[in-house]
Amino acid sequence: MTLLETIVIAFWAMLPAYVPNNAAVLAGGGRPIDGGRTWGDKRVLGDGKTWRGTAAGIVAGLALAGFLTLFAADVSAATGIDVPEFTPRAALGLAAGAMLGDILASFLKRRSGRQRGAMFPGLDQLDFVVVSLPLTALLASEWFFDVFTWEVVAVVVVLTPILHVTTNMIAYKLGLKNEPW
Template identity: 55%
Template sequence: MAPDIPTVVLTGVWVMLPAYVPNSVAVVVGGGPPIDGGRLWHGTRLLGDGKTWRGFLGGTVAGAGVAVGLNVLRPSVSAALPSFPVSVVIALPLGAMLGDAAGSFVKRRTGRERGARFPLVDQFSFVCGALLLSVLLAPSWTFETFTPPVLLVALALTPLLHRGTNGLAYYLGLKDVPW
């Protein structure tokens, strides 16, 4: 039986919201001391000034808040949507922030400056981090929830949402580049 496309799309967005929100919030609340403390590795910054403790923690807390909020809204939206166990409330946003930091680390190692484009890494490092930490902390939930169709929706929507939110942040003066 073919999956119900509207339900699959709604589920894909629903389960990814706690991972999508942290990076946007990190841009808004960021600033302050960088996570790497200015440290260098082989002559280049570990992460750069764009990755701050305030942004990392603010993004993680915001994503966890989204997951908790979705759990509250779930009964009135659709009982068919998955709820987020505590391990996932933590895993998705924390994994997204760790994945984004890992993407910055890779950018620095390949000689790219802060804000430079890095196709695929820019769009998917936070998704990979969120899914990886979710698999590690809640494997059953992750594999039951991220069915191939739901995973496909999440992967297809990510570049569109990434581009749209970054463009908006640029327009609002929160980012120096629109990507």
């Protein structure tokens, strides 16, 4: 497989994990998941993790996986690059795993004294990969190990922070996000 093919497959396979964060930013608001509760003198998660944002993120990831699955065969035929279809379990692992990773990251940010919106370099860019890939491996093992070869995983680890920084900068410039990270 060429590097370009690996990059296309990595991007395609990760789209259902990439889009939930952006959907959550657009849909966020309302009741925070932690209900305002604190642990010690700090919030458990903070106002940046809401039920509505989380639900919208997961639904957006699932919908995108369904959409990509409809077109996978045509895209593969047209490009000669064998992009995968998503099984329901794979889609759920990627979408829910991305949201869960983001929530766990906020939990860690609050424990380390960071206020809502504070940056945590490294964690901000890779939190959703760290949870979505293992969750997908658990929920859809056969699919996961078929698609996520070591080469694909390596590309994901390099590509994700670049995409994350770029999309968040765009969302910030458009006034959709409070901080550019």
